[in-house]
Amino acid sequence: MIFVRNYLVVKDGTPPEDNDDAVAADPRRGRAAISDGACESGFSKVWSRVLVDEYVRNFSGPTNAWAEWLENAQRQWCEELKGVRIPWYGQEQFERGAFATFLGVIVEKSGPTIRYHAEAVGDSCLFHIRGDECLLSFPLQKSDEFDVVPNLVGSRSPLDEIVRNRATSINGELQSGDSLLLMSDALAQWSLAEAESDRQPWRDIVDLVLGGCTDEAFDEWVARLRSDRGLHNDDVTLMLVRDQTRP
């Protein structure tokens, strides 16, 4: 059982319905995921949503499970686009497939401990926060590691290629009071850059969310970061996950 709170803020200058980021969570089963659709890829909005939905619904466990849920996701993507009229400029993209980053986490009780397992492709990042500290940054650790073109999951890419070359995973243990922050690349890179300049942002972000920040207030917070604190203008997704199983 987990507590989950999401915020999604579209890139400044873009209408909200064109946000390519997607989130999904199943608090009862301890699952959550975010995905960032590649902006020059067609149909990426559908793909990022299908990815997070399928993971939360069908991911059956860490061992060798990528192939199964991802295969379902690829099939689902094709299904959803079956009836859609595709204009000439969408044909090539449809044939190439859509692309997105992916970050998913499962939180489970394992005896007396609360363990988490996370999977990632690309530059959406997970941060394990305890108090002021960031204990773990996954899959990227430094602000200069963010590439213009990150690793991506494709809706038509061969599954074994994704699993072999692009997917990475990690395990950890949550103590009482810990938080997991999932962020798409713009906010993730900004947070790491702040930490590297000795301005640890972690507690502020956790407190902001746990303090009951509304969507509107979060929009304003992001706007301030963009105008005054160097946050790159891109879609922002933030998800906070905390264990709820302990009394």
Next chain:
Amino acid sequence: MPKQVESIDTKNPAFFLFLVDQSGSMGLEFEDVPNRTMAQGVADAINGIIRALVLRCSTGTKIMDRYYMGLIGYNHQINLGFGGQLKGQYQVPVSQVADFPLRIEERIKREYDGVGGILEQRVKVEVWLDPVAEGRTKMREALEIASETVADFVEAYPNSFPPLVINITDGVPTDATKPDYPEVEEAANKLKQITNANGNHAMLFNIHITPARAKPILYPAVESVLPNHYARLLFRMSSPMTEAMIHRANVLEMDMNLTQGSRGFVYQGDLVSVIQLLDIGTRPGGQT
């Protein structure tokens, strides 16, 4: 060099305006592309870059209007390049460009298959610009109209990345005074003096092409490497490239060694250099 602060997005679209010489001499062939005149080759290249710009804005089922485009042909008259349903329009949002090509042609693409044979593939090619090669070269007038168009755009979108005009020509203007063509230089300067709300200047790139066998001079940073008066004029008329363009040319795409100060200018170019500069120029580096 413009300081890049502007985003390129649907609220602040970028504007690319293509000026195409359609004078009689464009009916000669590029040395490296047999059986295709320079006019045909350039039309192919322009259609190709327009297609690429459309695809960059495509979500698969719709187009995000991150760009506006303009197309002006010039010979003994000024020809507004977009035709069909877009006839008469100077500044067209990319979604309209996508929806209204002149026509879609089916062509056979022939490629070497690597094992001694030729692969033939039927491909669909969207056409917005047809080749024209007749008459003289009213470059001054084309630049003046380009200036007005750019000024209009900047008034409508003052916070956008500064507009870029790309002029493709094989020769000298016939509506300006020889041998220095001061009126053309003045028209170019006037265009480059237009600034957006951030004080960043509109840009003009020039691609000079030739049917002769010649080594292209690519993106020079100093006037002195150019072999004649006219080439040096075109150099002065050309804006410096942005940092992102230089980075792309050097690292991402081609094996070049461009520096700050390299101009968006090719002299004695072939069709490959046309395609290259069109690609580099339309990725100016505004945050996307």
